[in-house]
Amino acid sequence: MAETVQFQAEVKELLNLVINSLYTHKEIFLRELISNASDAIDKAKYLSITDKSNNLAGTEWKIKIKPDKDEGTITISDNGIGLSRDEAVKSLGTIAHSGTKEFINAVKSGQIKEQPELIGQFGVGFYSAFMVADKITVISKKVGEEKGVKWESAADGTFTVDDADKENFGTDVTVTLKKDEREFLDEWRIKEIVKKYSDYIEYPITMDVEKEDKDGNKSVEEETLNSMKALWLKDKSEITENEYNEFYKHISHDFTDPLETIHFKAEGTQEFSALLYIPSHAPFDIFYKDFKFGPALYVKKVQIMDHCEELMPPYLRFIKGVVDSSDLPLNVSREILQNNRKVEVIKKNITKKVLETLKKVKENDSEKYDKFIGEFGKILKEGIHYDFSRKEEIAGLLTFHTTKTAANEKIDFDKYLENMKEEQKEIYYICGDSVDEVKNSPYLERFKDKDVEVIFFTDEIDDMIMSTLGEYKGKTLKSVLKGDISLDEEEKKETENREKELKGFLDSIKDHLKGKVKDVKISNRLKDSPACLVVDEDAMDPAMKKLLESMGQEVPSQEKTLEINAEHPVVKQLKEIYETDPNSGTVSDYTDLLYNLSLVVEGEKPENPSDFVKKLSEMMSKSLKS
Numbered sequence: 001m002a003e004t005v006q007f008q009a010e011v012k013e014l015l016n017l018v019i020n021s022l023y024t025h026k027e028i029f030l031r032e033l034i035s036n037a038s039d040a041i042d043k044a045k046y047l048s049i050t051d052k053s054n055n056l057a058g059t060e061w062k063i064k065i066k067p068d069k070d071e072g073t074i075t076i077s078d079n080g081i082g083l084s085r086d087e088a089v090k091s092l093g094t095i096a097h098s099g100t101k102e103f104i105n106a107v108k109s110g111q112i113k114e115q116p117e118l119i120g121q122f123g124v125g126f127y128s129a130f131m132v133a134d135k136i137t138v139i140s141k142k143v144g145e146e147k148g149v150k151w152e153s154a155a156d157g158t159f160t161v162d163d164a165d166k167e168n169f170g171t172d173v174t175v176t177l178k179k180d181e182r183e184f185l186d187e188w189r190i191k192e193i194v195k196k197y198s199d200y201i202e203y204p205i206t207m208d209v210e211k212e213d214k215d216g217n218k219s220v221e222e223e224t225l226n227s228m229k230a231l232w233l234k235d236k237s238e239i240t241e242n243e244y245n246e247f248y249k250h251i252s253h254d255f256t257d258p259l260e261t262i263h264f265k266a267e268g269t270q271e272f273s274a275l276l277y278i279p280s281h282a283p284f285d286i287f288y289k290d291f292k293f294g295p296a297l298y299v300k301k302v303q304i305m306d307h308c309e310e311l312m313p314p315y316l317r318f319i320k321g322v323v324d325s326s327d328l329p330l331n332v333s334r335e336i337l338q339n340n341r342k343v344e345v346i347k348k349n350i351t352k353k354v355l356e357t358l359k360k361v362k363e364n365d366s367e368k369y370d371k372f373i374g375e376f377g378k379i380l381k382e383g384i385h386y387d388f389s390r391k392e393e394i395a396g397l398l399t400f401h402t403t404k405t406a407a408n409e410k411i412d413f414d415k416y417l418e419n420m421k422e423e424q425k426e427i428y429y430i431c432g433d434s435v436d437e438v439k440n441s442p443y444l445e446r447f448k449d450k451d452v453e454v455i456f457f458t459d460e461i462d463d464m465i466m467s468t469l470g471e472y473k474g475k476t477l478k479s480v481l482k483g484d485i486s487l488d489e490e491e492k493k494e495t496e497n498r499e500k501e502l503k504g505f506l507d508s509i510k511d512h513l514k515g516k517v518k519d520v521k522i523s524n525r526l527k528d529s530p531a532c533l534v535v536d537e538d539a540m541d542p543a544m545k546k547l548l549e550s551m552g553q554e555v556p557s558q559e560k561t562l563e564i565n566a567e568h569p570v571v572k573q574l575k576e577i578y579e580t581d582p583n584s585g586t587v588s589d590y591t592d593l594l595y596n597l598s599l600v601v602e603g604e605k606p607e608n609p610s611d612f613v614k615k616l617s618e619m620m621s622k623s624l625k626s
């Protein structure tokens with residue numbers, strides 16, 4: 001029974017964009033349809049092994065391309081799993097991808113026009129064929145079903161579905177080409193596209209080709225257009241860089257070359273081959289909760305699943321690739337994978353190899369490594385929090401700017417340790433929104449003065465990550481924003497003596513700021529600024545607090561200490577006024593001002609902005625008069 005169905009609203013919008021806005025890379029429609037055909041055969045092949053009842057064993061898996069110049073159509077046929085009527089309505093009428101909204105936004109904002117290669121990242125898939133089609137007809141029969149289905153659409157907001165007679169299981173996708181897209185009927189053009197994008201498809205992609213022998217006799221022969229090489233099983237020495245890169249593009253649907261290729265075979269307790277890639281840019285959805293990651297899992301060349309998350313720790317979720325095991329059973333299920341010792345061993349091996357590769361790139365190609373850290377450093381860092389056994393190894397891979405590095409230079413923890421002063425006991429860091437913001441922070445004044453290097457961390461999660469790390473090669477990590485700082489013993493003693501000396505003055509400030517600060521101390525951080533606020537060692541730092549608050553989380557108020565720079569002229573004069581008149585209004589006014597200025601330095605608002613401005617203006621006018 002024929003039925004007309006409306007496309008889901010998102011599909012309508014997507015089709016509109018595909019038809020009206022995408023003019024480049026139209027040829028990828030063929031790659032997408034071949035890729036769908038190959039996926040469908042993967043599923044049927046898997047079924048042929050796990051469920052004998054379908055009599056699929058012995059099937060010659062194949063994708064066939066049939067151009068028809070008279071009709072102006074190109075048909076891509078497969079003998080894969082096929083679609084039931086319900087599946088056709090669902091799969092070809094709605095969009096399951098979480099990325100579709102982002103794709104629509106990217107097209108609207110002009111990003112796709114500037115970087116058309118991004119299309120590949122968005123899985124427009126089947127619908128990309130509407131770039132070149134007036135009409136698409138899908139005739140399919142699902143394995144195990146009696147009836148076939150015919151799906152048809154001219155991308156006019158609706159599609160039709162009807163029952164159809166089809167002898168064999170599988171799917172025929174017929175694209176009726178627009179008048180000016182007839183180039184896709186040319187033999188050479190089809191061959192070129194298949195070679196370029198689909199050479200590594202494991203099943204033969206064939207086409208009937210007219211041949212002429214030397215006597216001028218014409219005949220039609222079925223020709224296989226792709227080489228079908230399981231690249232990961234070949235020896236490294238037999239593979240060119242171009243072949244590695246093309247295979248990456250095929251499995252990742254990315255248009256840009258990968259940043260790094262990792263190809264190895266493991267022998268011993270677990271035999272497997274892995275061909276892994278570090279992409280050169282992060283996919284737009286890598287921070288989404290439902291981001292699918294992990295290499296495709298093959299068992300003896302049979303694809304078991306697209307993404308095997310069990311084989312990759314989430315902090316390496318940017319890695320793409322293929323793992324082929326000789327030891328896992330072909331009918332391996334998700335449950336088996338989750339508690340499997342063999343899988344654990346493979347995952348451990350892969351993790352080790354990836355981290356080793358990153359170390360090598362870091363040592364040998366700083367430009368490439370900077371690019372990697374820029375794209376994926378934030379994700380890699382999660383490993384410090386989640387992979388206890390490797391936290392120091394992962395920390396060793398981080399690179400960062402410091403108070404001493406040049407604008408284009410970054411160092412790592414080992415270099416920091418090397419640079420450390422003899423008397424220095426801790427690794428100092430500061431967290432903030434950007435290098436520009438932190439590099440002038442008053443909290444660094446004393447460190448700069450004493451020539452002690454401080455690391456700049458600018459990702460929101462950094463404070464939490466560094467707290468988990470705790471130490472690197474036996475040296476404690478310390479935030480310059482938190483707790484007591486003493487850069488040397490002598491200074492520590494001096495400060496203690498000063499504090500005793502100024503006790504009355506400090507107590508009076510503390511009294512005045514009762515309820516706002518828990519203590520008032522002499523600072524070892526400041527040199528040019530008069531005062532700052534400091535949280536306890538185990539408290540959250542201001543950047544983390546801001547992040548949690550912006551996420552709507554309630555953050556308990558944190559007790560702070562006001563640190564005073566006893567050498568600063570304002571503090572010195574204030575102390576003198578206090579000594580002649582301990583109850584002077586000037587002392588309390590200036591104390592309020594110092595407190596509010598310290599809040600500003602911390603990145604907070606003054607307590608009562610209008611009051612603060614009023615007081616400051618009054619003082620300015622007074623000082624101008626005198």
Ligand SMILES: Nc1ncnc2c1ncn2[C@@H]1O[C@H](COP(=O)(O)OP(=O)(O)OP(=O)(O)O)[C@@H](O)[C@H]1O
Nearest residue numbers: 036037040080082083091092123124125126127171
């Ligand atoms: N030749 C085919 N045989 C069987 N099912 C198919 C075929 N082509 C498409 N489908 C079904 O239609 C769905 C939608 O295809 P589409 O190309 O839009 O997305 P996808 O293949 O899931 O994702 P992507 O394109 O990102 O790989 C597929 O997931 C599959 O279920």
